[in-house]
């Protein structure tokens with residue numbers, strides 16, 4: 001599946017649109033003054049098509065898969081504002097068309113010497129209608145420009161979602177086990193968007209998702225970057241591999257990491273793994289390991305960077321994923 005926003009035709013800013021129409025008017029001639037002024041307003045009317053094409057190219061928000069609908073909500077901040085602005089722009093364009101038609105009728109019925117004045121009045125009224133919506137146009141343009149750039153995620157494919165706190169080595173792991181090559185760096189929130197890679201298996205294609213780090217804090221305090229990860233965990237079809245940082249460089253305590261793990265594993269089936277085992281902090285390792293053992297959970301110790309335990313983790317994750325998918329098919 002492709003990103004459903006890929007085909008959106010971005011609308012020009014209202015002011016830029018009006019300017020570009022205005023610049024084209026002097027070049028238009030005609031057999032008479034009336035004919036020329038009519039052709040000018042007709043040019044304006046026909047140019048409105050860019051906005052109609054934009055509105056038509058936007059997929060129906062209510063029909064979007066929850067993953068993409070939530071992605072749009074995260075980028076826009078408010079889905080309702082998107083709907084209101086789309087409706088307002090559609091209405092504005094219809095209104096502008098009607099106004100232009102009225103002025104064209106007046107020009108047809110007028111004297112030659114009135115025609116230019118009427119054309120300018122029509123141009124001004126139509127432009128006023130668009131200008132009133134310029135904030136909406138700008139908002140929609142910004143939102144959909146961002147949506148178009150998102151990597152294509154297929155919400156139906158069996159998916160391994162790599163999640164955990166910031167800087168624990170998620171992107172390092174994703175680049176080791178899949179075709180994705182996300183940026184890796186030694187600071188938190190390096191990953192700000194969802195990145196997608198794939199693994200080809202005998203049982204078909206598996207999607208691997210690299211997510212931004214999530215902090216252990218209430219949902220209401222989380223930022224849009226963290227929400228992107230939560231959205232993938234909630235709305236994609238598969239399992240989570242949760243990475244703990246058990247190293248001497250860990251930025252978060254065992255408690256914070258465990259609390260986050262509990263939250264994530266309450267949303268989706270989750271396979272835990274302790275990363276950076278090549279640089280282990282024995283205290284952290286012990287605390288996290290005894291928590292997981294206490295829960296009767298299997299976990300692996302890996303070094304994503306050095307490649308230790310990575311193939312085993314990939315194997316376990318695929319096994320878990322296919323078990324789960326078979327389970328779902330039966331259900």
Ligand SMILES: Nc1nc2c(ncn2[C@@H]2O[C@H](COP(=O)(O)OP(=O)(O)OP(=O)(O)O)[C@@H](O)[C@H]2O)c(=O)[nH]1
Pocket residue numbers: 165166167168169170171172173183184185186187188189190191192211212213247275276277278279302303304305306
């Ligand atoms: N010692 C050690 N360092 C690692 C390991 N895996 C990753 N790192 C380092 O940890 C830092 C963070 O790695 P990333 O893969 O960017 O971590 P991330 O979880 O994707 O980080 P965010 O996207 O910021 O949440 C980088 O400096 C990596 O080189 C590992 O197994 N051992």
Ligand SMILES: [Mg+2]
Pocket residue numbers: 170171172182183184190191210211212
């Ligand atoms: Mg990352």
